[in-house]
Amino acid sequence: MTYPDITQDLKAAMPDLRGRLAANAPMADITWFRAGGPAQVLYFPADEADLAYFLKRKPKDLPTFVIGLGSNLLVRDGGVPGVVIRLGRGFAGITAEAGHRIRVGTVVPDVKVARAAAEAGIAGLAFYRGIPGSIGGALRMNAGAHGSETKDVLIEARAVDPEGNIHVLSRDDMGFTYRHSSVPADWIFTEALYQGTLGDPADILAAMDEVAEYREQNQPIKERTGGSTFKNPPGHSAWKLVDAAGCRGLRVGGASVSEKHCNFLINDQGATGEDIERLGETVRARVKATSGVTLEWEIIRLGQPLEGRPVGEALAETVVS
Known part of the structure; x- marks a missing residue:
C-alpha cells in the first residue's frame, strides 16, 4: 500500500516547522509487534511547541494519530492514512523535583521512570517496572500493575489538543477509571508530574527486581x-x-x-x-x-x-x- 505524498504541501503550509516529516513510513519498524502497513506521513515533532505549531496549521480534515513506543499498538496491513505523530527526544526528559516529585516526558519508558524515581529515593512508582510502554500510554490507559495504578501517583499532566492549545490537567481532570482516561482521545499528552514518598533507593530497587523477575517468569517479554x-x-x-x-x-x-x-x-x-x-x-x-x-x-x-x-x-x- 502506497499513499500520495503530501509532505511538501505540509511543509509549505508550515514554514517554521522544526520537526521531521516522512512519507509512506513503514510502521512495522517502530511497533513492538513488527507488523502492519505504512503511515501516509510520519511526523517527529521537535518538542511541545513544535507539536502545537503543527496542529494549529495542519488541514482540519487531515486524520491525525499519535504513538509513543508502539508497545500496545497493532497496525493493520493497509496502513494509516493521514499523519501519525511519533514523539521522540523532545518528550524524553526526566527531572526529580523537591517534595519527592518527578517530572517526565511522555515518551519515557515506564521502566525508566521507575528506575529514575528509585535512584532519586522516591518511592511509590516501582510498579511501573512491570508495565511495557511509555508514560503517554500509561496516562491514556491509567496503566497499573501489582496493585497500583497511574491515578495513585499522578499530580498533573500536560496535553495539546487538536487545535494546538496546551492544557495542564489535574488528576481529577483525567477522569481515570480502570484502564481508561476520559481525556479526549485526540489530545496528545506531552508531560506528567508524579508524587511519590521518601524511600530508600536500595529498598525500591529491590522491589523493582522482584517485579522484573515476576514478569520474566510469567510473561513473554522477549517475544x-x-x-x-x-x-x-x-x-x-x-x-x-x-x-x-x-x-x-x-x-x-x-x-x-x-x-x-x-x-x-x-x-x-x-x-x-x-x-x-x-x-x-x-x-x-x-x-x-x-x-x-x-x-x-x-x-x-x-x-x-x-x-x-x-x-x-x-x-x-x-x-x-
Missing part, C-alpha cells in the same frame, strides 16, 4: 508482543477466560497465543497485522461462546485493512486449524 491483549472484565481475569476457552497456544498464520501467559498474543512466525487481529477476534469469539463474557481489546488497533479484507469481529468467522 514480539503488544503486552496484555484484553482488559480484565469485572470479576474476571482475562487470561483465565482465554485459557478456559482452550485458546492457549492457538495459532493463526504467523501469530499465536502465548503458552506462557495467554493474555498475550505474539508474532513468532512473521505474522501480518491481519493474522494478529484475526487471532485476537477468534479468541474473543471463543471466550464469548464458552463463558458469555465479551472481552474488550486493551491493545489499540490503528489503520485500515488491505483492500477487500475483513476487519474487526468479522475476522473471527474464519475457521482456525
Whole structure:
C-alpha cells in the first residue's frame, strides 16, 4: 500500500516547522509487534511547541494519530492514512523535583521512570517496572500493575489538543477509571508530574527486581508482543477466560497465543497485522461462546485493512486449524 505524498504541501503550509516529516513510513519498524502497513506521513515533532505549531496549521480534515513506543499498538496491513505523530527526544526528559516529585516526558519508558524515581529515593512508582510502554500510554490507559495504578501517583499532566492549545490537567481532570482516561482521545499528552514518598533507593530497587523477575517468569517479554491483549472484565481475569476457552497456544498464520501467559498474543512466525487481529477476534469469539463474557481489546488497533479484507469481529468467522 502506497499513499500520495503530501509532505511538501505540509511543509509549505508550515514554514517554521522544526520537526521531521516522512512519507509512506513503514510502521512495522517502530511497533513492538513488527507488523502492519505504512503511515501516509510520519511526523517527529521537535518538542511541545513544535507539536502545537503543527496542529494549529495542519488541514482540519487531515486524520491525525499519535504513538509513543508502539508497545500496545497493532497496525493493520493497509496502513494509516493521514499523519501519525511519533514523539521522540523532545518528550524524553526526566527531572526529580523537591517534595519527592518527578517530572517526565511522555515518551519515557515506564521502566525508566521507575528506575529514575528509585535512584532519586522516591518511592511509590516501582510498579511501573512491570508495565511495557511509555508514560503517554500509561496516562491514556491509567496503566497499573501489582496493585497500583497511574491515578495513585499522578499530580498533573500536560496535553495539546487538536487545535494546538496546551492544557495542564489535574488528576481529577483525567477522569481515570480502570484502564481508561476520559481525556479526549485526540489530545496528545506531552508531560506528567508524579508524587511519590521518601524511600530508600536500595529498598525500591529491590522491589523493582522482584517485579522484573515476576514478569520474566510469567510473561513473554522477549517475544514480539503488544503486552496484555484484553482488559480484565469485572470479576474476571482475562487470561483465565482465554485459557478456559482452550485458546492457549492457538495459532493463526504467523501469530499465536502465548503458552506462557495467554493474555498475550505474539508474532513468532512473521505474522501480518491481519493474522494478529484475526487471532485476537477468534479468541474473543471463543471466550464469548464458552463463558458469555465479551472481552474488550486493551491493545489499540490503528489503520485500515488491505483492500477487500475483513476487519474487526468479522475476522473471527474464519475457521482456525
